[in-house]
Amino acid sequence: MKQKISGFHLDGEGHWVAELECGHRQHMRHEPPWMARPWVLTEEGRRSRLGIELDCKRCDEAGLAVAEAVRKALVSAALEAYEDAGLSGLCAEGRWEFAMDAIRAARLTPSIQRALSHGHKGAAIESARLILRPLQLEDARAVQRLAGDREVAENAAGIPYPFEDGMAEAWISSLDARSHVFALCLPDSGEMIGAAGLVEAAEERPRTAELSYWLGRAYWGQGFGTEAAQALVRYGFETLGLESIHANCFSRNPGSRRVLEKAGFRHIGREEKALHHLGRDEDLERFILTRPS
Numbered sequence: 219m220k221q222k223i224s225g226f227h228l229d230g231e232g233h234w235v236a237e238l239e240c241g242h243r244q245h246m247r248h249e250p251p252w253m254a255r256p257w258v259l260t261e262e263g264r265r266s267r268l269g270i271e272l273d274c275k276r277c278d279e280a281g282l283a284v285a286e287a288v289r290k291a292l293v294s295a296a297l298e299a300y301e302d303a304g305l306s307g308l309c310a311e312g313r314w315e316f317a318m319d320a321i322r323a324a325r326l327t328p329s330i331q332r333a334l335s336h337g338h339k340g341a342a343i344e345s346a347r348l349i350l351r352p353l354q355l356e357d358a359r360a361v362q363r364l365a366g367d368r369e370v371a372e373n374a375a376g377i378p379y380p381f382e383d384g385m386a387e388a389w390i391s392s393l394d395a396r397s398h399v400f401a402l403c404l405p406d407s408g409e410m411i412g413a414a415g416l417v418e419a420a421e422e423r424p425r426t427a428e429l430s431y432w433l434g435r436a437y438w439g440q441g442f443g444t445e446a447a448q449a450l451v452r453y454g455f456e457t458l459g460l461e462s463i464h465a466n467c468f469s470r471n472p473g474s475r476r477v478l479e480k481a482g483f484r485h486i487g488r489e490e491k492a493l494h495h496l497g498r499d500e501d502l503e504r505f506i507l508t509r510p511s
């Protein structure tokens with residue numbers, strides 16, 4: 219599927235990446251003699267490519283994946299209703315009517331979301347009440363709305379306040395291959411309620427990553443923070459193969475401390491005045507979790 223180039227950014231390794239209108243990205247490396255794209259090195263050259271269409275294979279793949287997911291969801295809804303109606307002793311015609319009703323009423327959003335998540339970097343993670351899907355540029359507005367709340371920002375070292383236009387896009391665009399950052403979504407509505415991630419330390423061996431998380435104010439106190447942290451711990455050890463995960467929280471943030479304790483982290487120390495955030499010095503509590511043997 220053809221998609222227009224809407225912008226460019228540098229990835230964590232200094233290569234230019236074209237941003238497409240669909241939200242997908244494509245590397246535009248200039249690595250002579252294999253790939254000669256001298257235009258990508260100048261601002262003028264990049265500007266001249268804005269609006270040009272590229273083939274977006276990820277859109278094609280996503281379209282097929284969504285079609286297949288919808289087909290499977292409808293078949294399974296119809297078969298289930300047909301079977302249930304059979305148990306009630308209905309004739310074949312009655313059973314098919316039930317099956318058709320089930321198709322009309324089928325909730326397709328979760329299946330579509332899962333299919334789309336697989337089309338982006340990495341797959342989605344499912345926990346009991348959440349879908350954690352890789353964060354995308356399209357999430358920028360939700361990020362700004364949720365993290366732009368002062369109460370959220372003042373508890374998390376990485377969140378600026380005020381959260382100005384463009385900051386969310388810049389943050390999401392800066393996420394590189396070592397950043398496994400997920401939108402926390404409610405499965406039925408697909409609504410994003412926060413974000414959480416593991417950022418691997420560059421070149422560090424044995425492999426380790428830092429865990430962080432935040433939720434929109436309206437979603438605090440319902441166990442979502444704990445659920446997301448636990449899901450990412452499993453993902454970190456089982457999928458990424460990390461040897462350890464570390465995390466920090468402000469000393470005055472008992473909710474975050476408790477999330478870490480409930481996810482199995484061990485307290486390893488306190489650092490006074492470790493950083494300055496939104497106008498005040500903050501003491502930090504440091505935690506670690508090592509890979510279970």
Ligand SMILES: CC(C)(COP(=O)(O)OP(=O)(O)OC[C@H]1O[C@@H](n2cnc3c(N)ncnc32)[C@H](O)[C@@H]1OP(=O)(O)O)[C@@H](O)C(=O)NCCC(=O)NCCS
Pocket residue numbers: 369370371373374375431432433434437438439440441442443444445466467468471472473474476477
């Ligand atoms: C920290 C945060 C992620 C916690 O998520 P949450 O979904 O509200 O937490 P949970 O509902 O899973 O609760 C976890 C535990 O913390 C406790 N807790 C939550 N908020 C608390 C508070 N303000 N004071 C004391 N304990 C608190 C809960 O009671 C629960 O413990 P329990 O099961 O022993 O009762 C959420 O409050 C948040 O996003 N805050 C703003 C950003 C932030 O602080 N991010 C972390 C940066 S390190």
